Amino acid sequence: SRRRADGRRVVPGLVFAWSALLAGSVAASAPLTVADCVRLARQHAPEVRIAGAAREAARQDSLLHAFDLRPSYALFGGTTAAPRSFYDPAATNLGDYEFKAGMEWPLRDGGVRAHGRRRAALDAQGALLDQRLAARDAGLRAGELALASVRQAELARTQREAFEWLDRLAIEMSSGARAGTRGKADAQRAALERDDAASELESTARAGHALARELARWLGLAPDALPEVSLPDSGEPEAPAADDSLRVLAVFAGAPEIAAAQLDTQRARLDVDVARRRRETQLTLALDAGLWGTD
Secondary structure (H helix, E strand, O other): OEEOOOOEEEOOHHHHHHHHHHHHHHHHOOOOEHHHHHHHHHHHHHHHHHHHHHHHHHHHHHHHHHHHHHHHHEEEEEEOOOOHHHHHOOOOOOOOEEEEEEEEEEEEOOHHHHHHHHHHHHHHHHHHHHHHHHHHHHHHHHHHHHHHHHHHHHHHHHHHHHHHHHHHHHHHHHHHHHHHHOOHHHHHHHHHHHHHHHHHHHHHHHHHHHHHHHHHHOOOHHHHOOOOEOOOOOOOOOOOOOOOHHHHHHHHOHHHHHHHHHHHHHHHHHHHHHHOOOOOOEEEEEEEEEEEEEE
């Protein structure tokens, strides 16, 4: 803040922050269409984020298998302490000690390392397909909930209008009954109809709140921050074309389930190849250097 020449204090930062907060609240309360709900669910649904974390873990594991082509190094050692009075040449040397640095380099492993690298790559591809499948399912579920929310809002609006009409009717019938121009039975019947309408409106409101909470979970939003969902302005539906069936078949051919089944087939073939090569000769180059002796 700063003080002007006339003594007034000016706080421009707070004014800017308040205006930004108002702009953010207005943007957050903007209505969403069903397509917007589908898009947000494909990105921010909890299942999609979990699948994304699993995909990243599988990718890192696949990158880790690149080190299989390098030799492995290790430090190892040990000692045996045997008092001279209990020394037995047939059991142990007196005072064995060992401290070495070793290296192992598999020269021929029967395809085990190649199988591990290929299997890790397939697992990474499978994790990516799982993420795509989770995003698709989340979008479908969010679309269903959004459409149900729109229908529930329309039903609530219709029931609210009916309740207001019945409320006015009940008031008029009650006034007529007190004036003697209407029967008390008619007034009681109108009051019961109004109470039934109020109960149905309350049940519809509870169902709408439940839908809103579930939709907010799929969108990754707080339950009280979900804006109103509205239908998009769509024109007249187009007539089916001759290529529609071919496009549908092409989409189903690239479905994540089919790609996942193909990955399972490749994994099974890799396992069969490794099982067939288990009896092959394996050769490993091992080198070590250090201290090694007795006493």
